[in-house]
Amino acid sequence: GENVGLHLPTLSVQEGDNSIINCAYSNSASDYFIWYKQESGKGPQFIIDIRSNMDKRQGQRVTVLLNKTVKHLSLQIAATQPGDSAVYFCAENPRGGKLIFGQGTELSVKP
Amino acid sequence: DTAVSQTPKYLVTQMGNDKSIKCEQNLGHDTMYWYKQDSKKFLKIMFSYNNKELIINETVPNRFSPKSPDKAHLNLHINSLELGDSAVYFCASSQGGSQPQHFGDGTRLSIL
Numbered sequence A: 001g002e003n004v005g006l007h008l009p010t011l012s013v014q015e016g017d018n019s020i021i022n023c024a025y026s027n028s029a030s031d032y033f034i035w036y037k038q039e040s041g042k043g044p045q046f047i048i049d050i051r052s053n054m055d056k057r058q059g060q061r062v063t064v065l066l067n068k069t070v071k072h073l074s075l076q077i078a079a080t081q082p083g084d085s086a087v088y089f090c091a092e093n094p095r096g097g098k099l100i101f102g103q104g105t106e107l108s109v110k111p
Numbered sequence B: 001d002t003a004v005s006q007t008p009k010y011l012v013t014q015m016g017n018d019k020s021i022k023c024e025q026n027l028g029h030d031t032m033y034w035y036k037q038d039s040k041k042f043l044k045i046m047f048s049y050n051n052k053e054l055i056i057n058e059t060v061p062n063r064f065s066p067k068s069p070d071k072a073h074l075n076l077h078i079n080s081l082e083l084g085d086s087a088v089y090f091c092a093s094s095q096g097g098s099q100p101q102h103f104g105d106g107t108r109l110s111i112l
Helices: none
Strands: A010-014 A019-025 A032-038 A045-051 A056-058 A062-067 A072-077 A086-093 A105-110 B004-007 B010-013 B019-025 B031-037 B043-050 B053-057 B064-070 B073-078 B087-094 B107-111
Touching: A010 A019, A019 A086, A019 A105, A032 A062, A032 A072, A045 A056, A045 A062, A045 A072, A072 A086, B004 B087, B010 B019, B019 B031, B019 B087, B019 B107, B031 B073, B043 B064, B043 B073, B053 B064, B073 B087
Parallel strands: A010 A105, B010 B107
Antiparallel strands: A019 A072, A032 A045, A032 A086, A056 A062, A062 A072, A086 A105, B004 B019, B019 B073, B031 B043, B031 B087, B043 B053, B064 B073, B087 B107
16 A cells, blocks of 8 residues: 655764654655654654645754655754654645554664 | 543553553544554554544454544453554544644553
8 A cells, every 4th residue: 555654764863963854655645744753652742744735844943845746755853952862753644534654763863 | 731641551461351441632622543553663543533433444353442432532442352462552633634633642552
């Protein structure tokens, strides 16, 4: 079936550097995308979302980029901090249907 | 205040037993969900309810039966537990459609 995948299952960055987590999706009908952060022992926590009529959206220290041409989504975290260490998931929503999650990328921030 | 709360946080039981997990949300959302997260962290939807009505039912064994007494609660009952049921189960809620889903902190189910 169709799937949302990630290019990098693990990412290690130095504190203060910028992080980029990538995601490929395959369902061209998807019109809504979300990034979640999951810390150990916790549930996924909403970070930022973007709809298909946009290609960029910014939050506090985070930016999501959407490239519908190549079905690619990325999450950029500026000035990465130790508290950003977690597993990050992208998810796609094909026109109000069920949320399909990607594999997850583990971000490790070195102090 | 916890927005989506599920109990218990840990559940250790023997194969063949029947168990329930409870979920409550105080966000006023109309839609609630159950997800299963396996050992590789892969999250997959199991069920979704909107205003107490089942709207998504993935290919889940019929040993799993969700029940929604009201729109703020969605419980999951599992009969005849099997080793493969060991996972973390997450409850979530949203306004439905293309809106963010808010997750509980999960129930870690371990089958002995």
